[in-house]
Amino acid sequence: MAGQHIATRPLLYGVLDRLAAWPSRNIRITVLFCVIAIGGSFAAAGALQLRFETANATRQAAYFESRRAADLSAVVAASLERAEEEGRRFAAGTLTSLPPGVHGMAISDINGTPGAVLGEALPMESLVAQVHDTPVVTGGKDRTIIAFREGETIIAVSFYPLLPGSPLDNAGIFGAGGAVLAGHAISGETVGANVPGWPLRVEVLAQDPEAVNAWYASVPLYIFVIAGPALVGAWLAAVFVREFERRAKAAEAIRSLRTTRPAEAKLLVRLANAERAAVESARSKNEFIAHMSHELRTPLNAIIGFSEVIERGYYGPVGHKKYVEYAHDIGMAGRHLHDKVGDILEFANLEAGRYPLQLAVFDAAELVGTVVSDNAGRAFSRRISLTMLPSGPAMVTADRAAVQRITANLLSNALLYTPEGGKVHVVLREDAGAVSIAIIDTGAGFSQAERETVGTAFRRFERVGVSTGTGLGLAIAVSLARRMGGALRLETAPGGGTSAELRLRRA
Known part of the structure; x- marks a missing residue:
């Protein structure tokens, strides 16, 4: 068994060596495969992110629409309670005229015997037949009719619509049996809320089209995020391929030359090394010149400045006119040297591309x-x-x-x-x-x-x-x-x- 393991290792190493050597010999295919793999990974990451963002946008839309349904149900309940209160006042005889927004009121006993009527006539027989222990809400887009039992009396009130049309975009208020009392019939996934104390339900479309459309508007940005790195990677790959091919051809030429003409191959290697050394020497020379020029300018400025102080006698007479002449000569020589150092520094900056x-x-x-x-x-x-x-x-x-x-x-x-x-x-x-x-x-x-x-x-x-x-x-x-x-x-x-x-x- 040990001998078998020893024999297997060289075979495995040989396979791995061949797998590693093939990409280096086929650089174009290798780089193309890498670009496709990189682009595919970006595309996969982008697709997953798109799915996550879509699900998140849908969840957020459903949450906000459920809140909207709860708010609408509270508003509807308040409207119904106000109408109910006006009906009780009419039945008690304390209300003699129609309140704003109310079209009519009527009362009857539980057997359907008509009682007092205020405003428009109401279908009391039908309402009495429907009212038992729970109130009844009927009507349509123009008005709403409620009927409820107060002891042995049936009270009915007809008033303005439950809600105006604009708050009910992509929403509806539904009564018993799914009858639409306000808003629209909705197709698709909905969220809703029951109206407290009344046999009504408010339903809202779960996926708000505006929210989803706003999210889809950001899809081009995702495409750019996905395609941008892939395109840049492809461009860099093309640049590197050219460089790799150039170096591979040069290496192959040197190997061939070493085999056929070893003396000339050694000469080429020496020339290449000499060229690299010359380039490095030129770079070092330019850096040295620039550095030394800066270092020389500082003392030269001091020499020129102090020679002017002595020449012009800022702190009193020098004592002998020859000293003034010498100070003048020092200043002139310093300025001349300063100009030469400036030329050297300027040339070094030009050579280094820093001008x-x-x-x-x-x-x-x-x-x-x-x-x-x-x-x-x-x-x-x-x-x-x-x-x-x-x-x-x-x-x-x-x-x-x-x-x-x-x-x-x-x-x-x-x-x-x-x-x-x-x-x-x-x-x-x-x-x-x-x-x-x-x-x-x-x-x-x-x-x-x-x-x-x-x-x-x-x-x-x-x-x-x-x-x-x-x-x-x-x-x-x-x-x-x-x-x-x-x-x-x-x-x-x-x-x-x-x-x-x-x-x-x-x-």
Whole structure:
């Protein structure tokens, strides 16, 4: 027996392994089955909930209608008791005129001998034959007749209907033998209540149509609750299927390659590992740059602030003018370093996707004109002719601050690399779907090798007599232009100047 158990276990494990391997090899069928199972479970849960809610709505309707029947029976009993009291007063001779709502009164003895009559005539012979120990209630929709025995006297009263029609919607008042005295005959499940002291019964339809219809109006919501998760699950399943298939194909290709070409397979694995390491390194680098930029800005702000305090002598004279000059130099160096750290932080945020853009419609011509005016003094000091060709309004859809940042950077570079006596032109052009801002200079231009690296982070172009920055200005400009749905193009030739063109979406 022990040997049989040992032999059975590998067989069982083999069956389970095959059952587990089949879904992994048939991902589409597996996911489809899972989606159907999930949708079916939601549908079953929804169907059960619908049944529970239907039963609950029916119970609530029956409860409220039974309360309504009890209230109606109490009102009917009060109406009959008032008519009975008026009849007793008439029989006692204390009532000589008809009360409001009463059509007639009559009395007779138990043998049917007529007595006094007030108002309309009543069928006393028929009433006397019916009255025994219990009162009689007859009539119809227009009026109600009651007859009751008071000692040896039969008293009959004819008065207004028991109840008006509106309170008796889906309800009725029934007498002996099921005769309808008020309301309507009811078909279907009913609840009711007897009228205390009288041979009457009030019956009300148990399922109030308004309550049930109000519940059925919520059925689309239940359908959404059922179908919504199933549809979302199907969409996610489709996404995962594509990813699983891609990975399965890659794994199968690697297994095949390992079998046929093991050396190349090892090389591919190394390349994949190197790619993952490079991505992780780039992410870590961006996080480090962003963190360090924040850390550097705080002491720089303190250095700049205290240098201004010393330079301006807020707390009295420094004592020697050289200290003032040194404080001025410290402040200038701090501001310069602060700007460079700001560029690094801005670039890190762009790379990490944390740079917020607020797209709006504005006039690019007005913004570029402001940037040109801000740089006019710098151009004049270097004897560079800075001109902007006249242009009408050029409405674009972009981030105003980003466009100003790009334009200021391009114009600053043009003035930086253009020698004294050179020219810088700013031109705005419009076509069917875009507005272009072109900044053209007569500087040294770029070589073919330099053009291929334009827009690369930390790439600086060394020129004689030119102090370069961090090499992030063009990289930030290119990234901002792309994120706004635009483009930045540079056309240049060695010794022939540079044309930088920013294209933005036209509003």
